[in-house]
Amino acid sequence: MFIAKVIGNVVSTQKIEKFRGMKLLLIQPYINKEGKLEISGSSVVAVDSVGAGAGECVLFTQGSSARLTPTTKDAPVDAVIVGIVDTIEVGGAMVAKP
Amino acid sequence: MFIAKVIGNVVSTQKIEKFRGMKLLLIQPYINKEGKLEISGSSVVAVDSVGAGAGECVLFTQGSSARLTPTTKDAPVDAVIVGIVDTIEVGGAMVAKP
Amino acid sequence: MFIAKVIGNVVSTQKIEKFRGMKLLLIQPYINKEGKLEISGSSVVAVDSVGAGAGECVLFTQGSSARLTPTTKDAPVDAVIVGIVDTIEVGGAMVAKP
Amino acid sequence: MFIAKVIGNVVSTQKIEKFRGMKLLLIQPYINKEGKLEISGSSVVAVDSVGAGAGECVLFTQGSSARLTPTTKDAPVDAVIVGIVDTIEVGGAMVAKP
Amino acid sequence: MFIAKVIGNVVSTQKIEKFRGMKLLLIQPYINKEGKLEISGSSVVAVDSVGAGAGECVLFTQGSSARLTPTTKDAPVDAVIVGIVDTIEVGGAMVAKP
Numbered sequence: 001m002f003i004a005k006v007i008g009n010v011v012s013t014q015k016i017e018k019f020r021g022m023k024l025l026l027i028q029p030y031i032n033k034e035g036k037l038e039i040s041g042s043s044v045v046a047v048d049s050v051g052a053g054a055g056e057c058v059l060f061t062q063g064s065s066a067r068l069t070p071t072t073k074d075a076p077v078d079a080v081i082v083g084i085v086d087t088i089e090v091g092g093a094m095v096a097k098p
Numbered sequence: 099m100f101i102a103k104v105i106g107n108v109v110s111t112q113k114i115e116k117f118r119g120m121k122l123l124l125i126q127p128y129i130n131k132e133g134k135l136e137i138s139g140s141s142v143v144a145v146d147s148v149g150a151g152a153g154e155c156v157l158f159t160q161g162s163s164a165r166l167t168p169t170t171k172d173a174p175v176d177a178v179i180v181g182i183v184d185t186i187e188v189g190g191a192m193v194a195k196p
Numbered sequence: 197m198f199i200a201k202v203i204g205n206v207v208s209t210q211k212i213e214k215f216r217g218m219k220l221l222l223i224q225p226y227i228n229k230e231g232k233l234e235i236s237g238s239s240v241v242a243v244d245s246v247g248a249g250a251g252e253c254v255l256f257t258q259g260s261s262a263r264l265t266p267t268t269k270d271a272p273v274d275a276v277i278v279g280i281v282d283t284i285e286v287g288g289a290m291v292a293k294p
Numbered sequence: 295m296f297i298a299k300v301i302g303n304v305v306s307t308q309k310i311e312k313f314r315g316m317k318l319l320l321i322q323p324y325i326n327k328e329g330k331l332e333i334s335g336s337s338v339v340a341v342d343s344v345g346a347g348a349g350e351c352v353l354f355t356q357g358s359s360a361r362l363t364p365t366t367k368d369a370p371v372d373a374v375i376v377g378i379v380d381t382i383e384v385g386g387a388m389v390a391k392p
Numbered sequence: 393m394f395i396a397k398v399i400g401n402v403v404s405t406q407k408i409e410k411f412r413g414m415k416l417l418l419i420q421p422y423i424n425k426e427g428k429l430e431i432s433g434s435s436v437v438a439v440d441s442v443g444a445g446a447g448e449c450v451l452f453t454q455g456s457s458a459r460l461t462p463t464t465k466d467a468p469v470d471a472v473i474v475g476i477v478d479t480i481e482v483g484g485a486m487v488a489k490p
Binding site: 007008009010011012013014015016018019024026028039041042043044045046054063064066067074075076077078079 | 099100101127129130131132133138139147148149157159160161162163164165166167178180181182183184185186187188189190193
């Protein structure tokens with residue numbers, strides 16, 4: 001899984017039937033090589049399965065495992081938010097969240 | 099999923115039987131690290147499953163999940179367009195589409 | 197899928213039983229961020245399932261979907277050529293092939 | 295699999311039911327192109343399935359295979375620690391561990 | 393599949409049960425964008441399924457397909473060596489092996 005920050009959302013009317021009702025969030029990978037919280041990759045569109053909102057720090061899963069949540073079962077989804085991050089500890093110290 | 103812009107199409111006569119009738123679009127990942135709409139990766143060939151056309155901003159799925167649409171079922175496909183993007187909102191503001 | 201150019205082949209005698217009889221081609225991802233045909237990634241070894249030859253421009257599939265052709269069924273293959281490209285059209289214009 | 299160093303952990307209260315009880319470690323890919331042990335990629339969050347701790351050098355698996363441990367079975371997990379590294383030998387010589 | 397050079401091995405005592413008896417080799421992706429044999433990516437740990445040894449040039453498979461060899465069946469493995477490379481031909485000429 002990767003850590004990301006929710007920065008927005010995406011609306012699509014003309015879409016695959018299985019996407020109906022899914023909340024599509026725009027997220028940014030948000031941890032660098034040194035374990036510091038900063039943008040570290042291109043924006044991804046992930047299905048929300050935990051009630052995440054803009055500005056929150058989340059955990060997301062990619063690939064076939066993204067279909068293993070109740071929300072995304074059997075859907076053509078390759079990225080899903082699986083948790084909202086409370087704390088990140090690196091080297092015994094708490095890392096500030098956004 | 100990733101956001102992309104449809105920039106063209108690919109024609110192939112000599113191909114795997116399961117590809118017959120599939121529309122192959124050339125798309126470009128189209129959102130950068132800051133959430134701005136601009137080319138952000140190498141061109142990908144994706145199967146269209148929603149009636150997308152040149153110049154449109156779309157959502158595409160990669161990997162095994164790309165086989166989970168009615169159009170691509172059981173086909174050796176690793177990228178499929180699953181929605182046409184209406185709006186993208188970042189930080190409460192609408193991002194211009196192409 | 198990605199567009200690639202066939203640049204050579206690979207011979208292996210000591211290999212997994214399921215690879216017997218498979219033609220292993222050396223291909224190079226061959227389209228850049230602007231949709232122009234040029235080398236854009238590291239060389240990949242792909243199984244040929246359509247009768248492709250050196251110098252040809254092809255379409256290849258990666259990941260678990262690479263096992264969905266008659267040639268590669270149930271084999272430990274993660275890249276397969278699924279079509280020979282006839283034409284690529286970008287922005288209404290034909291792109292020259294190699 | 296890749297070699298990584300455990301640098302911390304992640305706590306999430308609001309998460310997918312299947313994540314309950316899983317230990318989420320923050321790891322960093324930790325071997326470079328020359329086979330030397332140094333940070334070589336962005337931080338990943340992996341489920342621990344072998345009792346790894348901070349500072350240890352581990353082996354982790356990504357993708358659908360990350361669901362093939364008793365700890366991660368059927369869970370939306372895409373990265374899991376599968377072993378603690380004792381020694382790495384490159385070119386006949388032992389490489390120092392962290 | 394990708395071409396790699398075997399540069400060493402990894403020993404792990406505390407590991408997932410299914411890894412017992414598996415030979416873990418350290419390999420380096422070993423072909424560049426021009427089809428020349430040189431280091432082209434970060435080191436990977438792959439299970440050996442063909443009896444490969446240090447210094448040899450091999451072919452390896454990644455992702456779920458890495459579980460499709462007799463050695464790796466149902467194991468949490470995402471990289472496996474599937475062949476030892478005898479010859480690589482690029483543009484009609486033989487490429488020197490390590």
